[in-house]
Amino acid sequence: MKMILFTMEIIDAKDDNYKIKISRDLESSVIEFNTIKKELQFLSDNILTDYLKINEYQLRKMLHNKRRDTYFVGFAVKFVLSDGKDVAAFNDRSKILVLDKRNNNYKSYAIEEHKVDKKIYKIFTDASYLEKKEYGGYAFIIEDLEGKYNLYTEKVDKIGSCQAELEAAIKALKILKDIKRLRIITDSQYVRKGLTEWLPIWKFNGFKTVNGEPPKNIEKWLSFDEACNDKYIEFQWVKGHSDHFENSLCDMYARKAAKELSR
Structure with missing residues (x-):
């Protein structure tokens, strides 16, 4: 099971909606996540976004588990998705x-x-x-x-x-x-x-x-x-x-x- 390392950075916030930039190497994708409704939207259209959609369950689980007090503009952390994980x-x-x-x-x-x-x-x-x-x-x-x-x-x-x-x-x-x-x-x-x-x-x-x-x-x-x-x-x-x-x-x-x- 191959693990792939990404960086996520919260770049904007309005009410309970947070725009999050996800990057790997030189490519990036922007998503929006509502911490109350647990709604996830993909705002970009590129290869990285397609990969995130394929692994949406893992991504959602990570965002759901993240504490609300750590959602703020400027927050950045590395995270991992497991490629091909059942x-x-x-x-x-x-x-x-x-x-x-x-x-x-x-x-x-x-x-x-x-x-x-x-x-x-x-x-x-x-x-x-x-x-x-x-x-x-x-x-x-x-x-x-x-x-x-x-x-x-x-x-x-x-x-x-x-x-x-x-x-x-x-x-x-x-x-x-x-x-x-x-x-x-x-x-x-x-x-x-x-x-x-x-x-x-x-x-x-x-x-x-x-x-x-x-x-x-x-x-x-x-x-x-x-x-x-x-x-x-x-x-x-x-x-x-x-x-x-x-x-x-x-x-x-x-x-x-x-x-x-x-x-």
């Missing part, structure tokens, strides 16, 4: 997202669950974190190729909910450092999509979000990425609190770890 597949939660970092590659794609290898090491993770009290815990289960379980729990404090979710996955990968093929099963979209979608873009655009700010928890993301080196990893999402056995078990033990820290 956006619908990546957004389909029933699909498994794959990160393949073997042989110095960085490939990510989506596949249907029935097409994956059933005999693979599995990591089930969950975290419980009380933001107001700034403590919590995480738990993960490692299932080996024979179907045997090993449960691990850890107490955490002052790192945040999302960081606790990442820490669980990182710790499990470190335990399985010699295993090259594995699957992470999680109820966190944050964990599922971070390495397969977000981090490659951050690396490419100088570690900036569409709001022009550094991504949150970047140190954890880089540690997560490093733990995946030379591995083939599948990310499977399960709905939390839906009677999924391993997820429910991890949730129970993560809460138990958090309670122990509060004593």
Whole structure:
């Protein structure tokens, strides 16, 4: 999946309508976006505009996710569109997202669950974190190729909910450092999509979000990425609190770890 780098600059504003100049090399295109109605218009007619129309879904998603307070004349930031990305597949939660970092590659794609290898090491993770009290815990289960379980729990404090979710996955990968093929099963979209979608873009655009700010928890993301080196990893999402056995078990033990820290 090829990534293409662009620059966007807000050049005019009237009420909630913003004119945005998008440039790549020597070519540019102007669009208009309404931050309230979420309406997008293409004002130019050239090859770059045609490309933006082909990738309109990615463009819209970026504009929708951009905070309203960062829409002002003069704002400029680099952003990335992924050429040939199957956006619908990546957004389909029933699909498994794959990160393949073997042989110095960085490939990510989506596949249907029935097409994956059933005999693979599995990591089930969950975290419980009380933001107001700034403590919590995480738990993960490692299932080996024979179907045997090993449960691990850890107490955490002052790192945040999302960081606790990442820490669980990182710790499990470190335990399985010699295993090259594995699957992470999680109820966190944050964990599922971070390495397969977000981090490659951050690396490419100088570690900036569409709001022009550094991504949150970047140190954890880089540690997560490093733990995946030379591995083939599948990310499977399960709905939390839906009677999924391993997820429910991890949730129970993560809460138990958090309670122990509060004593």
